[in-house]
Amino acid sequence: MQNLLHNLNEEQLAAVTLPAQSALILAGAGSGKTRVLTTRIAWLIQTGQVSPAGILAVTFTNKAAKEMLARLSAMMPINTRGMWIGTFHGLCNRLLRAHHRDAGLPQTFQILDSQDQLSAIKRLLKQMNVDDEKYPPRNLMYFINSAKDQGLRAKDVEAHDDYNRKFVELYELYDHQCQREGVVDFAELLLRSYELLSRNQPLREHYQQRFKHILVDEFQDTNDLQYKWLKLMSGQGQINAGAVFAVGDDDQSIYAFRGANVGNMQAFEHEFRVQNMIKLEQNYRSHGHILDAANILIANNSKRLGKNLRTDAGHGEQVRVFEASSDLQEAQWIIEQVKNLIAEGWSRSEIALLYRSNAQSRVLEHALFSSAIPYRVYGGQRFFERAEIKHAIAYLQLMDNLHNDSAFLRVVNFPTRGIGAKALEQLQDAARQQGCSLYAAVPYVAGKAGSSLNAFIKLIEGARFETQHLPLQEMVKVVLDASSLITHYQSEKEGADRIENLEQLVSAATLFVSEEGYGLDTPAFLGPQAQAVAGTSITTADGVEIMDADAPLAAVMSPLSAFLSHASLEAGDNQAQVGQDALQLMTVHSAKGLEFDAVFITGLEEGLFPHENSAKEEGGVEEERRLMYVAITRARKRLYMSFSQTRMLHGQTRYNLRSRFFDELPDEAIKWLSPKIAQQAGWFAHPKAAWDEAPESGNNKIAQNFSRPDSGWRIGQNVAHAKFGEGVIVNIEGGGGSTRAHINFGKFGMKLLDLSVAKLEKL
DNA sequence: CTTGTGTCTGTTTTT
DNA sequence: CAGACACAAG
Numbered sequence: 126m127q128n129l130l131h132n133l134n135e136e137q138l139a140a141v142t143l144p145a146q147s148a149l150i151l152a153g154a155g156s157g158k159t160r161v162l163t164t165r166i167a168w169l170i171q172t173g174q175v176s177p178a179g180i181l182a183v184t185f186t187n188k189a190a191k192e193m194l195a196r197l198s199a200m201m202p203i204n205t206r207g208m209w210i211g212t213f214h215g216l217c218n219r220l221l222r223a224h225h226r227d228a229g230l231p232q233t234f235q236i237l238d239s240q241d242q243l244s245a246i247k248r249l250l251k252q253m254n255v256d257d258e259k260y261p262p263r264n265l266m267y268f269i270n271s272a273k274d275q276g277l278r279a280k281d282v283e284a285h286d287d288y289n290r291k292f293v294e295l296y297e298l299y300d301h302q303c304q305r306e307g308v309v310d311f312a313e314l315l316l317r318s319y320e321l322l323s324r325n326q327p328l329r330e331h332y333q334q335r336f337k338h339i340l341v342d343e344f345q346d347t348n349d350l351q352y353k354w355l356k357l358m359s360g361q362g363q364i365n366a367g368a369v370f371a372v373g374d375d376d377q378s379i380y381a382f383r384g385a386n387v388g389n390m391q392a393f394e395h396e397f398r399v400q401n402m403i404k405l406e407q408n409y410r411s412h413g414h415i416l417d418a419a420n421i422l423i424a425n426n427s428k429r430l431g432k433n434l435r436t437d438a439g440h441g442e443q444v445r446v447f448e449a450s451s452d453l454q455e456a457q458w459i460i461e462q463v464k465n466l467i468a469e470g471w472s473r474s475e476i477a478l479l480y481r482s483n484a485q486s487r488v489l490e491h492a493l494f495s496s497a498i499p500y501r502v503y504g505g506q507r508f509f510e511r512a513e514i515k516h517a518i519a520y521l522q523l524m525d526n527l528h529n530d531s532a533f534l535r536v537v538n539f540p541t542r543g544i545g546a547k548a549l550e551q552l553q554d555a556a557r558q559q560g561c562s563l564y565a566a567v568p569y570v571a572g573k574a575g576s577s578l579n580a581f582i583k584l585i586e587g588a589r590f591e592t593q594h595l596p597l598q599e600m601v602k603v604v605l606d607a608s609s610l611i612t613h614y615q616s617e618k619e620g621a622d623r624i625e626n627l628e629q630l631v632s633a634a635t636l637f638v639s640e641e642g643y644g645l646d647t648p649a650f651l652g653p654q655a656q657a658v659a660g661t662s663i664t665t666a667d668g669v670e671i672m673d674a675d676a677p678l679a680a681v682m683s684p685l686s687a688f689l690s691h692a693s694l695e696a697g698d699n700q701a702q703v704g705q706d707a708l709q710l711m712t713v714h715s716a717k718g719l720e721f722d723a724v725f726i727t728g729l730e731e732g733l734f735p736h737e738n739s740a741k742e743e744g745g746v747e748e749e750r751r752l753m754y755v756a757i758t759r760a761r762k763r764l765y766m767s768f769s770q771t772r773m774l775h776g777q778t779r780y781n782l783r784s785r786f787f788d789e790l791p792d793e794a795i796k797w798l799s800p801k802i803a804q805q806a807g808w809f810a811h812p813k814a815a816w817d818e819a820p821e822s823g824n825n826k827i828a829q830n831f832s833r834p835d836s837g838w839r840i841g842q843n844v845a846h847a848k849f850g851e852g853v854i855v856n857i858e859g860g861g862g863s864t865r866a867h868i869n870f871g872k873f874g875m876k877l878l879d880l881s882v883a884k885l886e887k888l
Numbered sequence: 889c890t891t892g893t894g895t896c897t898g899t900t901t902t903t
Numbered sequence: 904c905a906g907a908c909a910c911a912a913g
Contacts, residue, residue, distance in 0.1 A: 185903070214903050239902080311903055382901065482900050484904095504902085538889095545889045694903070714901045736900055752901080775899065776904040 129167055129200065133160075140403045141165045145174060145338070147359075147369040147397035149390065153434045154419070154758035155410030155720065158372055159189075162340055163196040165370060169338055170201065177203055179337040181358065181367075182210040185346050185380075187695050189718055190215070193342070209336070213351055214311060217318040218690050221309075222682045224328060228321045231307040233526045233686050236693035240510065242266060242310045245531055249295065249302055252553070260291060268292045269299060273312035274384030276319065276350040306530050306562065312350070319354050333360040336367050343718075344373030344393070348384035352392065361397055369397055375430045376423050379714060379752050381744065390430065408434040408758075410720050412441025414794040415764050419757040421791045426747045434758075442763055443796040448783065449769040452485075452728075456492035459725055462765060463498060463708065466723055473499060475722035477709040479756050481734040484774075485727065486710055493708065503711035507696040508633070513614065513623040517630055518692050520604045524589050525650075525685050528562035537563075537581055540613035544581065548574035584608070597649040597684045598635040605631070637688050649685040713756045724760035726753075729768040730781035753786050770843070770853070780853045780869060782843070843888040849873040851888065 130138060137157055140150050141164045152158035166182065169175045184190045190211045197203075197210075209216060218236065221228050237245060246262045246269075249255075272282050279297035284290040303309060309317060322329045339359050341347070347355070359367040371393055378387045393399065408416055416436050423429070449455035459478065466476060478489055483505045493500045508514060516539055522532035538544040551574050556566035564585075567578045588607045592600040605611050605627055614620030614627070638645060682690070709721065728734055734753070739745030757764065768783045787795075842854045852870035865879050878885070 187903085212903065314903090379901075380903095383903080484899085541890070543889065547889080696903085712901065733900095738900065748901095773904085775897095 129164060129171065133157075133164065134407055136403055136405050136407065137161050137164075140405065141168050143370070143401050143403075145368045146401065147361075147393075147399055148371070148401040148403070149344075149394055149399045150370070150372045150403050150405060151430060151432055152372050152374055152405040153408060153432055154374065154377060154755070155408045156405035156434070157407075157409060158374075158405065159192060159196065159342075159718075161405065162342060162370075162372055163193055163200060166197060166338075166340065167200045170203070175337045177208050179335060180208060180210075180340070181216075181336040181338070182208075182340040182342070183216065183355075184210075184212055184342040186718070187212055187215070189342055192718075212694070213354070214314050214694055217314040218694065219681060220318045221314065221321070222686070222690075224321060224325075227325055227328065228317055229304075230309070230317070231526065231528075233683075234307045234309055235522050235526055235529055235532075235686075236314065236690055237303075237308050237310045237531070238510070238693045238696065239266075239311070240515075241308075241531055241693075245302065245306075245308070246299060248531070248534070249299055252557075253295070253298065255291075255295065260295065265292060265295055265299075269296050270310070270312050271384055272296060273310075273316045274348045274350050276316060276353050278316075305528070307526050307528050308531065315350050315354060319350060319357065322354075322357050329357065332358060333363075333367065334365070338370065339367050340370045340372070342372055343377075344371040345375050345378040345387050345390060346373075346380045346385045347389050349386055349389075350384075352386070352389045356396070359397075369393075374432075375428075376426070376432065376751055377717065377755050379717065379748060379755060381748050382742075387428075404432055406432055406434055408436045410761050411436060411758060412438045412762055414440050414443050415757060415760050418444055418764070418790050418794045419754050421794075422750065422757065422786060422789045423754045425789050426750055428744075428747070444764045444766060444790070444794055445796050445798050446787070447765065447767045448797075448799045449767060450771065452488050452769045452772040453492075455727060455767050455769045456488045458767065459489065459727065459765075460492050460496050460498065462725070464496070466763075467498075471723060473706045473708050476725075477711065477716065477719070477721040477723070477759065478725045478727060479711060479713050479716050479759070480727050481713060481736060481752075483712055485733075488773075489710060489727070493710075498708055499705055500708035500710055501705070503709070504715045508626070508629070509692040509696045511623075511626055513610065513626055514630055514692075517601070517605060517608070517610060517627060518689065520585075520588070520608050520610075521601070521685065522689055523564070523585055524592075524604070525683075525689060527564040527585075530556075530563045533563045536608065537578075540609050542581065543577045544574070548578060552578060593650055594648050596646050597638050597643075597688055598631055598645075600649045600685070601631050601634045634688060637691060638684055641684075641687060643684045643687075647684055649683065649688075651683050713752050716759050717755050720759055720761055722761050723763040723765070724756070725765040725767065726756045727767050728772070729766055729784040729786065730772065731784055732779070732781050733772070734784055735786070750786065750789075780855045782851060782853055782869070844868060845886040845888055846870065846876075846878075847884060849876060852876070 130141065133141060134157075137160070140148070140161050143165075150158075150161060152161065162182070166180055169180070170177055182190075182193060184193065194208075194210055197208075211219070221230060221234070222232075225232050225234065243262055243266055246266050247257070250257050250260065250262060250265070272279070279293050279300065282293050282296065284293045303313065322332065336358060339355065341355065355361075355369060359369050361369070371390075373390055375387050375390055378385060381387070394402065411419070413436055416434055420433055447455075447458055449458055463476060467473060478500075480486060480489070486502055486505060490500065490502065509518065516536055519532040519535040522529050523536065526532075534549070537549070548570070551570050552563055552566055555569035556563050559566055559569060564582070567575070567582050570578055584607060588604055591607070592603050595603065611624055611627060614623045617623070635645075638647070713726075731737075735746055735749035739749045742748075766787075768787075769781070771778050771780055773779075843851065844854060845851050846868075849868075849870040850873065852868040852873075855867045855869050865877055868876050868878055868885075870876055
């Protein structure tokens with residue numbers, strides 16, 4: 126016990142040992158949040174206040190859940206497998222599998238990822254003859270998801286005009302389609318389990334009595350539905366309500382775009398009668414200058430709960446800032462710095478390259494590849510999102526759930542087997558008439574179309590028969606073969622990578638089976654095994670005895686269903702080699718919760734970071750600022766920031782101004798690093814001041830590439846105008862006597878100015 | 889029905 | 904610069 130608590134500071138100790146009431150912990154970046162959470166769980170169990178089964182811990186990412194489990198088992202010699210620790214989506218999936226009957230779902234229901242959801246919506250619109258110009262599928266998807274995120278069904282949504290009424294109508298139809306096909310989208314996992322619990326009293330009471338302590342990580346990221354879910358699960362407002370221990374940081378709320386509502390923190394404080402709000406403000410991660418930069422930047426936001434991080438670590442080094450002339454050169458400069466760091470003995474895996482959007486990784490990857498620096502990209506195109514993997518998965522989905530029309534359509538003619546648009550049209554007509562799935566409608570299609578469709582059915586049935594007793598990994602092999610996916614890619618020029626990925630799918634299946642505790646020879650189709658374990662059965666209203674959802678996984682779903690869920694919910698975070706000491710590349714979003722010795726924040730330009738779309742959204746810029754705050758606070762010892770005058774985007778060069786966030790950083794904490802030689806050429810000058818110091822070693826080489834004679838105005842030139850402020854020349858037209866320039870003045874927009882008339886100052 | 893070519897468009901962040 | 908989609912030729 127003592128050694129459990131002895132490393133905690135005063136605030137942390139207070140949080141960990143709070144009485145069994147709901148509490149809100151405002152945990153700043155790097156203040157030991159995860160440690161407080163896990164120690165709290167360990168403390169509750171070790172002091173005998175609750176058994177492991179009475180704990181429910183929710184996170185947002187699989188990474189965070191895994192981290193928590195790992196730390197817990199390091200702390201205590203208990204079996205964490207039975208514990209309810211996971212993401213909202215993962216836990217809801219489990220709940221729905223265990224109670225699929227009560228939730229009105231087939232045992233083998235499948236989960237749509239965003240891609241699948243969008244194509245399901247497109248299919249619906251086509252079938253209903255809806256003009257997708259007028260009702261863009263993306264907008265409908267957004268509409269449906271945000272309704273669900275608020276806990277609203279179609280019937281609950283108020284529509285004030287015809288346009289919105291159409292959306293509501295389509296929402297309703299979409300839900301019907303999903304129900305018919307036995308599929309659920311991400312938001313549906315939550316909404317469905319919320320409805321399950323609120324409708325079903327015995328179930329609700331069972332779980333409410335069971336979970337004495339509910340712990341929520343990253344509480345600022347909860348949406349309305351998740352908040353309601355927590356209220357229901359904890360029995361908030363009832364006499365024996367469970368205690369909710371919420372840990373969050375309003376300054377790190379970066380998921381408003383998917384419905385997260387920071388207001389939940391205040392609501393929580395009131396509705397859960399929080400008596401204990403503890404702030405963790407001692408930062409153990411970053412050196413002083415880095416922390417100052419973060420604190421001063423975030424102070425520009427208006428709606429904050431108020432919190433300031435402090436550190437004992439001393440100032441440390443200043444933040445290094447570099448202005449590049451192009452995205453290519455930015456990448457080169459980064460490589461140069463990374464090489465220096467590595468030469469100085471920094472470990473590659475302790476260096477992170479962060480960017481605002483995934484598309485930015487390309488240039489960086491290319492540069493890293495050419496310099497043979499090992500790196501690892503997180504996010505972006507994930508393993509289970511690759512086309513060939515989605516195809517293979519669709520075969521498996523179809524075998525597990527014949528009525529999944531999405532899966533059916535994806536593979537019925539891939540690889541091509543002579544089933545074209547005409548045949549499918551016939552099939553869809555038949556399905557509509559019979560009110561059944563495409564698969565079930567095949568017998569109703571006559572003629573040539575019918576026979577090629579029948580051949581496909583035979584293929585699926587054959588594969589099902591062949592694999593009925595095989596374990597998952599063997600099943601995957603059979604499917605790759607029977608579907609002719611491998612053969613297909615063998616005849617394709619660029620198919621080698623895809624085949625390699627398909628082979629990795631077999632390894633992924635093997636790994637999954639062993640990690641989830643299934644036997645390596647458990648048949649993939651083997652359904653829930655009703656082995657009642659003491660204390661895990663519930664008697665429902667209609668007197669049926671069912672399993673509690675925390676019974677062994679095998680009691681809740683078959684290996685195949687579990688694997689398919691895994692594919693949708695985890696998307697294969699990365700398939701890169703884990704052990705290698707490699708540079709870390711990721712978006713700022715996926716860097717949340719991580720920390721590194723050295724961090725590069727790249728592409729700090731207006732339009733990119735803050736992203737241009739954010740300007741149009743309510744509170745958008747503040748969210749971007751929080752994102753920047755997250756980025757800065759990832760760094761322990763050294764922080765670099767860079768931006769570029771030009772950048773290739775959507776196939777054309779864009780001229781950007783440097784990010785407004787630079788103006789919000791404290792001068793003392795910043796060191797401008799752009800080369801003097803270039804400055805003299807008028808190329809790199811920065812309005813703030815002259816460069817702080819002579820270029821560091823290694824920069825001269827870059828500088829030479831860019832110092833060129835100054836020939837008056839040029840595209841990309843930064844300028845200042847008395848009325849419009851700072852801008853950048855985007856295009857120059859005319860010549861001789863009258864030269865006019867298109868200049869992007871940021872918030873003043875684009876102006877066409879005559880260079881001989883307008884009083885412009887070169888910057 | 890398939891395949892290739894062309895045009896178009898739409899671009900943030902993620903469970 | 905992609906990926907999605909449409910259309911024409913094989």
